[in-house]
Amino acid sequence: MKSLLISGTDTNAGKTVLTTALFAYLQKYYPSQKVGIFKPLQTGEGDKELYSELFSLNQSEITPLHFWAPLAPPIAAEKEGKTVDLKIVWQAFTTLQQQRDLLLVEALGGLGSPITYELTVADLARDWALPTVLVVPVKLGCIAQVVANVALAQQSKVKLKGIVLNCVQPISEEEITELAPIDLIQSLTNVPVLGIMPYLADAQDLEKLAQVAGNLDLGSLIIC
Secondary structure, rough: EEEEEEEEOOOOOOOOHHHHHHHHHHHOOOOOOEEEEEEEEOOOEEEEEEEEEEEEEEEHHHOOEOOOOOOOOOHHHHHHHOOOOOEEEEEHHHHHHHHHHHHEEEEEEOOOOEEEOOOOOOHHHHHHOEEEEEEOOOOOHHHHHHHHHHHHHOOOOOOOEEEEEOOOOOOOHHHHHHHHHHHHHHHHOOOOOOEEEOOOOOOOOHHHHHHHOOOOOOOHHOOO
């Protein structure tokens, strides 16, 4: 069984787009593979409805814990008089992992985002031994964000496999090179950049998403 964690440097980095693109690619080119999507927990409006609609997945399998306030999980849970029960999440994860050849795990927020008062996404990635891809939105300041997130990954002993740059708005190749120079990012982090996702006006176009994923250097991570 294999799993891959898709994390980011921040919220709205493009984790859902990359997760959707990878699933669309595998569904198109490797239909015999049993692929699943798992989001350990969600606060606010979630992505399980999107995944269910696009790929006919069971919503309850995708996200076992959901809190309605769009806040950090321990705060959102407190507002409902609850706690973040990671036993429920772990049980759902291991059950789904046993049923799939590959499980795409979408993280909540960035690697430093809190899951409980004691644990961050980076801690979860380490404890669950999840190979991780870091999604970085191409914008001013993204170099500092990626350096900080990679430093956290190294400190937490996360198996960081690569970085994917994501264009969150229409942008020229020259601007991409200026805002997120691949050579500089790789030099500062010693982590390979696996490719660039272009801006997608329609993030639900499965043909285009599959094409985008096919242009990324992720084959050894997602092909069983």
